[in-house]
Amino acid sequence: MLIMIAAVAENNALGKNNELVWHLPNDFKRFKELTTGHHIIMGRKTFESFPKPLPNRTHIVITRQENYNPDGCIVVNSIEKAIAICPENEDSYIIGGGEIYNLGLQYTDIIEITKVHHTFEADAFFPKINESDWLLVESEENFKDEKHLYDYTYETYIKR
Template sequence: MFGKKKQKPQIDKDQLELIENAQRRIKQKKRLYVHFVLFLIGCVLLIIANTVLGIGKDFTIAGVNWFVYAILIWLFLFLYHLFNVFVTHKFMGKAWEKQQLEKLVAKQQERIDKLKAGFVKEETLIAQSDLYNETTPKTQNPKSKSELTIIVAAAKNDAIGKGNKLIWHLSDDLKRFKSLTSGHHIIMGRKTFESFPKPLPNRKHIVISRQKDYKIPHGVILVNSLEDAIDAAKNDSQPFIIGGGEIYKQAMLLADKIELTRVHEDFEADTFFPKIDSSIWKETANTFNKKDKNHEYEFSFITYLRK
């Protein structure tokens, strides 16, 4: 009852493992040092035995005294011991294996966390889209609500850009873009906005960026998500999504309309437009354009509406 209270150890398991590992390393190095000293003394004794005492004086191998071979063999054993202490036990021992395993587990967990974050984001957008469709009557006059429209020029292989630049220059496509978007809000990612030499006239720019301190010109609206961008354009009868690739991917779940310029050629690119699912989208207009002196490629203006 009045005896001394048993003290709890102040060293946790990880610290104890580190101490034990350090003690093992000290013992290994001590044994290596002893081996080195014995090797030096042994070499001296072998030389004295042969040259002074005359032991095996006449015994040679390939014209070389036997004690030279003995020293070389012993040297090999010492070097092998040295390698074990400073290479094998240090880099391939139990502690090394544990460290490598922890690194692999950490990397795998990081990948899992990224995938989870992506799934949560996509599920949120899908849920919002479903809720929007469920609460919007199908017989409603389309003019009575905002019609979110994606406008894009994409190649046969869905390429839309490379190095944050357009791959082609089609005069009529640029004119169509200007005609459709003038007077409306245009929603874009930061990189798309930075690809413009200056803000486009007669349009309200909404830029999506996670950078809270991102500098924008006067009159441009900065938001952190596509949902905030759509909310900022709620008073516009037809706001347009104009890029880039990730914004298009998110917008496909929420948009009502797609204005597509399909360039009838395949291109090498680093940014692509999502595949258009015919079970979700209905083609309502298609105008083919031949190539000419102002248009290097054939292209079509195609309109899709959500079914």
């Protein structure tokens, strides 16, 4: 299965200046639990936003830059080539950014969203989920606390 995973604000914001604009430790923990041991597909800017490659995951980086070859990564120049590398009988994840989400949406089977209940100024956005194409099958509310400044909801969508 190809699974898209993202934390998205009410206005579909993903981030600004190649950084998240919120801090939700439980969402980071969930992301780690879901993606560990799997192939993860991302754009170059998303990859470069990490201090180092994420442990125990196969990184597939999509870029138009020739000769881009970070250690420990598979580099391709299209979403189709990235998907082709992923094992067919295992879950693989598209993890961003905005352009890669737009390119990958048509190939995605499941969307795992953390909906951050706030709006933010941003320069990267998640594509609008068309409810005629996607069915919300699971929703789990979480409320702000001493470690989380915003309410947020985990949502799982499957392709209709």
